Amino acid sequence: MAVEQAAGPARGRTLVRNIGLLLSGDLGAPVLEADALLIEDGRIAAIGRSAELAGHGPAHSVIDAHGSAVSPGLVDSHVHPVIGDWTPRQNQIGWIESCLNGGVTTMISAGEVHLPGRPKDIIGLKALAITAQRAFLNARPAGVKVLAGAPVLEQGMVESDFAELAAAGVTLLGEVGLGSVKTGYEAQRMVAWARRHGIQSTIHTGGPSIPGSGLIDKDTVLEADADVIGHINGGHTALSEAHVCELCERSSRAIEIVHNGNERVAIAAAQAARDLGQLHRVILGTDSPAGSGVQPLGILRLISLLASLGRIPAAQAIALATGNTARIRGLDAGLIEVGRAADLVFLDRAQHTAGRDLLHSIELGDIPGIGGVMIDGAMRCGRSRNTPPAERVPEVLGH
Ligand SMILES: [Zn+2]
Structure with a gap:
């Protein structure tokens, strides 16, 4: 049973690059035109293109998303x-x-x-x-x-x-x-x-x-x-x-x-x-x-239910479980915005889904595969032991 004292956010600077799809958590604009995030001391410090964010100076660690999607936790x-x-x-x-x-x-x-x-x-x-x-x-x-x-x-x-x-x-x-x-x-x-x-x-x-x-x-x-x-x-x-x-x-x-x-x-x-x-x-x-x-997997299953049988677009269904809740509950996570806590999920379409891509697979009623979860800038798990395997998973490239 892994109960631990609240350790505080990860220190230092982490660059997350090669994000295939960046989901904002914002119902009004659920997909961001960016493929990289810069995280400093556990908070999102910049959102942009991999090349541009790499120019912000050296990162203590780099996470290559390998084309997988990232959404708020x-x-x-x-x-x-x-x-x-x-x-x-x-x-x-x-x-x-x-x-x-x-x-x-x-x-x-x-x-x-x-x-x-x-x-x-x-x-x-x-x-x-x-x-x-x-x-x-x-x-x-x-x-x-x-x-x-x-x-x-x-x-x-x-x-x-x-x-x-x-x-x-x-x-x-x-x-x-x-x-x-x-x-x-x-x-x-x-x-x-x-x-x-x-x-x-x-x-x-x-x-x-x-x-x-x-x-x-x-x-x-x-x-x-x-x-x-x-x-x-x-x-x-x-x-x-x-x-x-x-x-x-x-x-x-x-x-x-x-x-x-x-x-x-x-x-x-x-x-x-x-x-x-x-x-x-x-x-x-x-x-x-x-x-x-x-x-x-209850929240993922609910997203999939509402996106498939409920016909709510998958990116919006994810926003219901992230940005909407963050705003209504006054949380400092739940949205990909500069200044928010870097609580992130790396996800991709599950292996062998009939869906063309992550969002299509959810709209077909499948649940996505999770390749990693980050809280306050620190990776808390890698490939999920509970979801079907994600096609692509992030890789931590070291410090
Ligand atoms: Zn009740």
């Missing part, structure tokens, strides 16, 4: 971590490291709800949130950035609780509806307090996920007005397609689609957002670990 907008790289939900160790091998470089907690004996009293839930926030900040499993510390709303919380959480560094709420606060009017008041103190909220949408949780219908979602309509396609039981489309239309909040949800409704939600000209509101998550398990 994938962001999983909806996970349920507990502690380190262990999940009690499926009693599995190393699940986050497995997701790194699926291209995920950042995960966002929707609540540490699987902790055995999770405290539901107010001081206890605050203590858990602060502990989770600190623990994942201090130790990144396999290098993955896990934004955790997402308390679940319980009845009796007052505004000063949110002020206290915010002052302690908590920036997220766990899924509204998983605790004792289940009605729209109660949730709305707490969500507004959270927002006033800079804490972002997500609401559970749809039927109960496991015995003990409940239904959150579209009227409750609209009334609560959380920042993110969490798993709009259900976790796993979805609302009707008509109600999901109504949520896309009547709410202006982020539309989160998850792997561990209803796939048919996932496609309907993405298409409703596209038809409304609101694709920039769509973000992707796995909602794992869950009853359905842990899916190391």
Whole structure:
């Protein structure tokens, strides 16, 4: 189990050259006219042509992408971590490291709800949130950035609780509806307090996920007005397609689609957002670990689902899981832009796909092969042990 202290970014200058396709993560302009990146102290310092960037002075290391594509690291907008790289939900160790091998470089907690004996009293839930926030900040499993510390709303919380959480560094709420606060009017008041103190909220949408949780219908979602309509396609039981489309239309909040949800409704939600000209509101998550398990390739599979059956162009589908989430969640990664953290995925079409190239293969419903993953300028894995083999993989040419 590779849990390590946050080591800070890679020092020095790295040139990534011979990129065959540079995906920006930006929905409006998903492909960049460039084939090289210069990285300094873990951040993107320049984007351009290989020859031009090589002229910026000597690099401490060079990575030859050998014509493979580079995209921002994938962001999983909806996970349920507990502690380190262990999940009690499926009693599995190393699940986050497995997701790194699926291209995920950042995960966002929707609540540490699987902790055995999770405290539901107010001081206890605050203590858990602060502990989770600190623990994942201090130790990144396999290098993955896990934004955790997402308390679940319980009845009796007052505004000063949110002020206290915010002052302690908590920036997220766990899924509204998983605790004792289940009605729209109660949730709305707490969500507004959270927002006033800079804490972002997500609401559970749809039927109960496991015995003990409940239904959150579209009227409750609209009334609560959380920042993110969490798993709009259900976790796993979805609302009707008509109600999901109504949520896309009547709410202006982020539309989160998850792997561990209803796939048919996932496609309907993405298409409703596209038809409304609101694709920039769509973000992707796995909602794992869950009853359905842990899916190391969940984000890639969701991209492929939306690009193939949902007919969202593949480069845009990738932007849903990178730049969109970065903007909505206020991350400093997720986009290929100067100044952003150098969290990158090297990917190519999988060997023997029927697709002409990477994007075409995704639009045919295949998942890409990952040849390497970088976080803060440091390579965290080479050829993925979980994806099908990529045709071309990057090579680190040394220092
Ligand atoms: Zn949920």
